[in-house]
Amino acid sequence: xxxxxxxxxxxxxxxxxxxxxxxxxxxxxxxxxxxxxxxxxxxxxxxxxxxxxxxxxxxxxxxxxxxxxxxxxxxxxxxxxxxxxxxxxxxxxxxxxxxxxxxxxxxxxxxxxxxxxxxxxxxxxxxxxxxxxxxxxxxxxxxxxxxxxxxxxxxxxxxxxxxxxxxxxxxxxxxxxxxxxxxxxxxxxxxxxxxxxxxxxxxxxxxxxxxxxxxxxxxxxxxxxxxxxxxxxxxxxxxxxxxxxxxxxxxxxxxxxxxxxxxxxxxxxxxxxxxxxxxxxxxxxxxxxxxxx
Amino acid sequence: xxxxxxxxxxxxxxxxxxxxxxxxxxxxxxxxxxxxxxxxxxxxxxxxxxxxxxxxxxxxxxxxxxxxxxxxxxxxxxxxxxxxxxxxxxxxxxxxxxxxxxxxxxxxxxxxxxxxxxxxxxxxxxxxxxxxxxxxxxxxxxxxxxxxxxxxxxxxxxxxxxxxxxxxxxxxxxxxxxxxxxxxxxxxxxxxxxxxxxxxxxxxxxxxxxxxxxxxxxxxxxxxxxxxxxxxxxxxxxxxxxxxxxxxxxxxxxxxxxxxxxxxxxxxxxxxxxxxxxxxxxxxxxxxxxxxxxxxxxxxxxxxxxxxxxxxxxxxxxxx
Numbered sequence: 001x002x003x004x005x006x007x008x009x010x011x012x013x014x015x016x017x018x019x020x021x022x023x024x025x026x027x028x029x030x031x032x033x034x035x036x037x038x039x040x041x042x043x044x045x046x047x048x049x050x051x052x053x054x055x056x057x058x059x060x061x062x063x064x065x066x067x068x069x070x071x072x073x074x075x076x077x078x079x080x081x082x083x084x085x086x087x088x089x090x091x092x093x094x095x096x097x098x099x100x101x102x103x104x105x106x107x108x109x110x111x112x113x114x115x116x117x118x119x120x121x122x123x124x125x126x127x128x129x130x131x132x133x134x135x136x137x138x139x140x141x142x143x144x145x146x147x148x149x150x151x152x153x154x155x156x157x158x159x160x161x162x163x164x165x166x167x168x169x170x171x172x173x174x175x176x177x178x179x180x181x182x183x184x185x186x187x188x189x190x191x192x193x194x195x196x197x198x199x200x201x202x203x204x205x206x207x208x209x210x211x212x213x214x215x216x217x218x219x220x221x222x223x224x225x226x227x228x229x230x231x232x233x234x235x236x237x238x239x240x241x242x243x244x245x246x247x248x249x250x251x252x253x254x255x256x257x258x259x260x261x262x263x264x265x266x267x268x269x270x271x272x273x274x275x276x277x278x279x280x281x282x283x284x285x286x287x288x289x290x291x292x293x
Numbered sequence: 294x295x296x297x298x299x300x301x302x303x304x305x306x307x308x309x310x311x312x313x314x315x316x317x318x319x320x321x322x323x324x325x326x327x328x329x330x331x332x333x334x335x336x337x338x339x340x341x342x343x344x345x346x347x348x349x350x351x352x353x354x355x356x357x358x359x360x361x362x363x364x365x366x367x368x369x370x371x372x373x374x375x376x377x378x379x380x381x382x383x384x385x386x387x388x389x390x391x392x393x394x395x396x397x398x399x400x401x402x403x404x405x406x407x408x409x410x411x412x413x414x415x416x417x418x419x420x421x422x423x424x425x426x427x428x429x430x431x432x433x434x435x436x437x438x439x440x441x442x443x444x445x446x447x448x449x450x451x452x453x454x455x456x457x458x459x460x461x462x463x464x465x466x467x468x469x470x471x472x473x474x475x476x477x478x479x480x481x482x483x484x485x486x487x488x489x490x491x492x493x494x495x496x497x498x499x500x501x502x503x504x505x506x507x508x509x510x511x512x513x514x515x516x517x518x519x520x521x522x523x524x525x526x527x528x529x530x531x532x533x534x535x536x537x538x539x540x541x542x543x544x545x546x547x548x549x550x551x552x553x554x555x556x557x558x559x560x561x562x563x564x565x566x567x568x569x570x571x572x573x574x575x576x577x578x579x580x581x582x583x584x585x586x587x588x589x590x591x592x593x594x595x596x597x598x599x600x601x602x603x604x605x606x607x608x609x610x611x612x613x
Contacts, residue, residue: 043403094595100402101347105546106594108539112587119580221580229414229535236407267422274415281408282394 011262017143019258020251024151025212027250029227030234031158031243032205038178038241039198041100042092045107048228049114050087050203054080054210055219056118059127069131077207084203085196092199093192111224118221126218133215150212157208158247161201174198178241230257230270233277239287249288253277309459313452322451324568328560329458330520331544335556336465337512338541340472341505343550345485348506349538350391350409351513353416356533357384358514359521360420360427363435366445368426373446377518384514385507387412392506396499399488410535417534432528435521446522454523461519462557465512469553472508477501543590549600558602 033047044050057079061072091110095103133145165171173194177184185191217223234253238245253273260269280288313322338351361380365371371379391412395405420427427433441448448454472478480501483491492498521527530536540563548559567582574581597604 037403043407091591091595098594098598101345101406102594102598104347104403104406105542106591108542109587109590109594111539112543112583112590114587116580116583116587120584124579225535229410232407233411233414236404240403265422267418270418271415271422274411274418277411278391278408278415281400281404282398285398285400285404 012259014142015258015262016255018147019255021143021147021151022258023251023254024154025209026227026231026234026254027247028154028157028205028209028212029231030238030246030250031161032202032209033231033235034238034241034243034246035161035174035198035205036202037235038243039174040088040092040096040195041181042103043107043232043240044087044202045104045228045232046087046111046114046224047202047206048224048231049111050080050083050206051210051213051227052118052219052221052224053083053114054207055214055217055223056122056127057207058211058214059129059219062129063127069129073208073211076211077204080207080210081200081204084206085200087203088196088199093195115221115224122221124221126220128218129214131215144216146215150215153208153212157205161205164201170194170197230273233274237277237280237288242287245287252288306463310456313455317452319451322455324564326451326454326458326523328557328564329455329462330516330523331564332557332560333458333462333465333519334513334516335541335544335548335560336462336469336553337509337516339545339550339556340469340509340512342542342545344481344502344505346502346506347406347542348409348509349406349535349542350412351509351541352532352534352537353409353413354384354388354510354513355517355520355537356413356416356420356529357387358517359527359532360433360517362518363433363521363527364426366435367433372444373518373522374444377446377515380518381511381514384510388507388510389503392503393499396502396506401488410538413533413535413538417529420529420533428528430529432526432531434526437525447525458519458523461515466553468508468512472505473553477504481505543586545600546590546598547593547600549603549606551599552603552606555600555602559600562601 029047029051033044036042036044036047054076057076058072061067061075062069067075087107087110091106092103095106131146133149136143136145136148165175173184173189174197176187177189177191177194181191184194213227217226230253234249235246237253238247238249253276256273256276257266257269260266260272312325316322334351334355338348341348358377358380361383362373362376365376365379366373391408394400395408400408421429424430435447438445438447441450441453480491480496483494483496484498484501488498517532520532544559544563545556546559547562548557549555563586566585570582570585593600599607
């Protein structure tokens with residue numbers, strides 16, 4: 001019994017730490033989505049598909065054109081940032097005054113477009129970079145370096161966005177628009193430009209997530225469906241547009257998935273996370289950290 | 294309804310009933326049956342979609358309808374005639390459990406969409422996780438009887454299926470008409486405009502929304518069960534999950550949410566488009582149908598938010 005408990009605890013600890021590492025990337029994705037929602041008041045249903053395109057970008061740059069990882073990554077971030085800006089100009093801008101549901105459905109259409117574009121252009125084969133990073137053994141626990149790297153890069157990415165939002169004029173303007181979009185136009189802030197910049201930053205965060213996820217997972221046209229829904233749920237759980245709430249919710253979700261997967265199949269981890277989400281919606285409809293009014 | 298339009302409906306329905314006895318091409322009948330079944334599913338989505346209750350959980354209801362019926366038949370030998378009502382009760386209960394707190398706590402707009410999205414995610418993952426019973430993502434086949442069998446609700450003759458699908462589709466349109474002509478329609482329209490004002494005017498907001506949601510969920514589950522019985526093969530990707538939910542929304546938006554035949558027009562367009570592309574390009578067309586769907590969906594939402602049929606009818610009315 002004693003021996004059993006010890007083994008059990010090691011696995012438990014490993015699952016907890018892996019949950020934290022997973023949470024880092026999820027928090028990065030949630031931040032991008034929250035930023036777009038907070039500022040432009042639009043939910044990009046196709047956010048995870050931008051990540052998928054970014055992952056293909058990395059695959060082609062690295063494996064086909066043999067660009068070193070450290071050069072391919074910034075290129076890929078730029079590519080997805082451009083994609084985010086294009087998405088805004090082509091789809092969202094004409095719909096800014098339409099009903100919110102229409103904007104949501106339009107980005108749902110973009111989800112179809114991106115998925116099937118990837119199917120047509122890249123085929124449905126699973127592809128990976130073929131990089132195998134070593135495994136870090138800490139006592140009897142094992143963590144892959146790719147997850148560690150992803151966690152650290154995600155944290156750095158979030159700190160950079162935080163500094164940008166608090167230390168630059170554009171960042172301040174973005175935060176101000178999130179508070180009141182009508183008044184800021186009167187204060188001489190070019191809302192169109194701010195929207196464009198925000199969309200590009202949202203895209204860039206998706207690009208960064210793509211560079212990190214491609215180290216851990218294979219790319220295929222439907223890879224977005226495996227973490228897209230989770231990202232929306234995290235944002236809603238944290239309160240749409242609430243950055244800190246999203247951050248907390250990302251780690252909560254990651255722990256539930258990781259621990260649920262420890263005791264049973266990974267799918268049950270997801271079922272548990274979804275069920276937890278629905279239950280929380282009834283307890284705190286406006287998000288984890290919302291103040292009761 | 295005027296006399297001319299009543300006569301038009303009667304002639305149209307008579308022609309549809311007579312069709313399989315005159316025209317017997319099995320492939321075309323198959324396409325027609327699929328169009329009718331999916332039209333019914335899309336109609337059930339737009340029952341609540343027209344009142345601004347955008348749900349991405351309908352893939353979940355459809356999956357419950359299909360899988361409960363098939364599982365009861367295979368594991369317990371329960372005839373679909375009893376299995377389908379049980380499946381409907383399950384879907385209705387699921388709808389109540391999720392929707393009641395949603396409406397009670399005023400979860401609307403984006404939040405409602407994402408809660409229902411979680412619902413279809415849960416159903417998909419449960420089906421995949423219980424793969425010992427449901428076959429997981431490989432799909433599931435109800436056990437076949439030899440030949441046609443009324444108790445098993447399995448028929449070899451496509452004409453029978455065509456008539457069943459036609460009947461269900463017509464029933465869907467009748468339910469639509471019933472809601473359209475009831476006081477609840479005005480109540481629900483008021484709710485979609487402004488919940489507080491509607492409540493102040495004496496509308497029981499939670500009750501009205503809950504009722505239309507349960508009706509819509511029951512119809513969707515029936516569509517799932519029918520699809521399962523007709524196709525004799527279901528997989529989590531074809532009857533449940535987020536992709537199916539989005540497919541419903543897409544077809545309805547293309548056809549028109551606010552008119553009775555809009556979802557049907559949407560089903561005709563989307564299914565014909567997929568078939569034409571599949572036959573025209575063969576295996577090279579993998580992905581092209583969805584690519585065209587997606588582009589069309591975006592264009593429609595930007596330029597024709599009322600859908601094809603909705604916009605045409607609106608234009609005809611202004612000309613008159």
